Amino acid sequence: MQVGDVTTPFGRRPMTLALVRQQMAVAEIKPGKTAEKWKVFRDVSEARPLLGLQDRSLAVLDALLSFFPENELRQDQQLIVFPSNAQLTLRAHGIAGATLRRHLALLVEAGLITRKDSANGKRYARKAKSGEVESAFGFDLSPLLLRSEELAQLAQQVAAERLLLRRTKESLTICRRDIRKLITAAMEEGASGDWGKVELVYVTLVQRIPRTPTLAELTALLDEMTLLRHEVLNMLELEKNSANMSANDAHDERHKQNSKPELINDLEPSSRTELGADVEPIQERRSAALKAFPLGLVLRACPEIAAYGPGGAIAGWRDLMSAAVTVRSMLGVSPSAYQEACEIMGPENAAVTMACILERAGHINSAGGYLRDLTSKAQRGEFSLGPVLMALLRANGGDSRQVG
Template sequence: MQLASSGGRRLRHAALAARELALEPGRTVTRKELSAAAREAAKALELRNGPRSVLSELVACWGEQEWERLLVWPSNDYLMSRTGLSERSIRYAFKVLIDQQLIVPKESPNGKRYAVKDLAGELVDAFGFDLTPVYARRGDWAERLIEMRQAREVRKRAFDEITIARRAAEEALRALAEHYPDLDRSDLEEHVKGLKARTPVRSTKAMPHAILDEWTALRMVCEQAFLKAGNGGKSCRHTYNNNGSPSEPCNKGFPKKAEAVRSTEQTPEHLSPELILEACPTLSDYGQPVRDLADIVSAGRYLRASLGAHESAWAEAVEEIGTVRAAIAVIYTLQLYEDDVAKNGGESRIKNPGGYFRALTRMVKAGKIDLAVELLAMRRRRMA
């Protein structure tokens, strides 16, 4: 194993990257502020108990010196006595904290940790660990915690919808058994039983969107079976005169009443044209001044073609979430796409912006995404 020349610690890329982080000029940090940043970092990175305890003890060692770097130098024996961990666990915790760019080792010539004093006995420097990255990245922790809360809310809603669909499917089968006991329903009951076995528990961190789609489809099948049984085996379908594409509206255009900004369709104060302009500079492609909701709607309708979205996608969005939010969804999707292209060297992970716009519209309608929250987060990332 190749070791670094100073103190026998391996050189890590994460340590070099974290070393570039610095405090604002003239900034002083209290132990209380550093401790708050460390707690948010531990939550945002979901640190285990060992690294979390070691980080907490390192922060507690900060003496509030007016230095450019936040240096601490506790020994392994001290940390072992404070945390109850073994020396091997302490060393593993150091590795985790360094890899997560929370601390930076500052090695001494002999590999020991100690403070350096001047002739007057004042502390002027130290060899040990630099906690500057923990505090310098406090904005990252706050943003990540917001994203985690949003993800938890989306996951909770998905599991709630799974519960609703499961109960509806089971109720449909119960009604079939009660009213039509002679009807064969064994296949549906087996399907419900198998799907229940594959449904993850709520404590899982995975997004259950795929299993939700299966439950929704199974609910429809069970309810249709009950409906068909009540109709004497007839489906009673209406005659369809629309021979066009199923994804297109019957009138082949926009509903005129939905194109205007309704008097009752007002956005919250924090979802203002000013916020949209700051979060989405792609509005400059519109080429016209944006001053109010009417301008936002015009810009969204104009930029829809830039997404490659069909007119039916716009019509669906207007019908489902209103004209203003449909326009904001267009602008937000286009900005996401352009940001992704710029970030990934000309290639975006969003392969179908038009399809993304349709999906976004449906998630906004279902309450899974709040456009105001997304725009605030986008503006914060852009300003940072």
């Protein structure tokens, strides 16, 4: 075949500009380029979803390649095969005639083969006296050689996505197992907390898993499951800290009972500073119970905060805390209110809380008062970021997203 030749289809098949571009692109094949035909076929098979092909399309392409006598596709070769429909049907495992024509059209549409039709639409080759093929009419395999590198990249992309899908499924399965067993243990052993409500959230998430989920659907569900697992662990850690504090109180009472009566006044705080020394460990334990969630999940639930990061983006926790200070000033939250939140919740969780308030700014009358209220609840162990982030994650993932 001469490079750059363009032929129009025989009969009623229309000519399109896409077909013209496909045939002209053959001129771009580098001189001396080669590709192993079955390696290219394996890449096409792997990249089938991205190429819009079906299993039968691969069977037809396999049959076409079997009519090419050599193992390598070379730029300086005649790359046209010319089997009859009967021969193709036989090598394509008895595929029906109408099905054969449909999948040949799909291969042409996918840009994997091109047609070079004769005047009467027949497929044949014209040979010289030396026995070499001078010209042939049939299906040109040149696009496979032209796109061999591209097809290899598409195959790698599909393989990587398949691997990521499998790993995401595994992570979701492990997360589901963890949550289910933690909830069961908490309910059976009488841990404090509304575990019935937590179980309802879990069951709702499980029911949302599709029968054949996409990677995007699995990733979104894994994010929500991860948030729920964090919330369950936070509740259990609060339960543990509460039990430890009760045990410490009982130990202190026994210590006081064994002390001498005249020394009892020395055990009482004599100033506000000394009283604070006893309260700080309790606040630290409550702050520790409010664990910082993964930054990626926070940014998915609260995308608005990213615009206030350095350079309009957030690359780490330091950037998030810097953006939170900017948002605090913008929303009119006093420095003292934010400082108190940082002391009670920890700086990371205080920054996340500001990001959540920014997402709901249009529904909050006083951001400063709202932050003080949350800080007070956190000090009492009554506030957790998990449900807030889960609600925002669901809201920002749907069409009904609202930005304040």
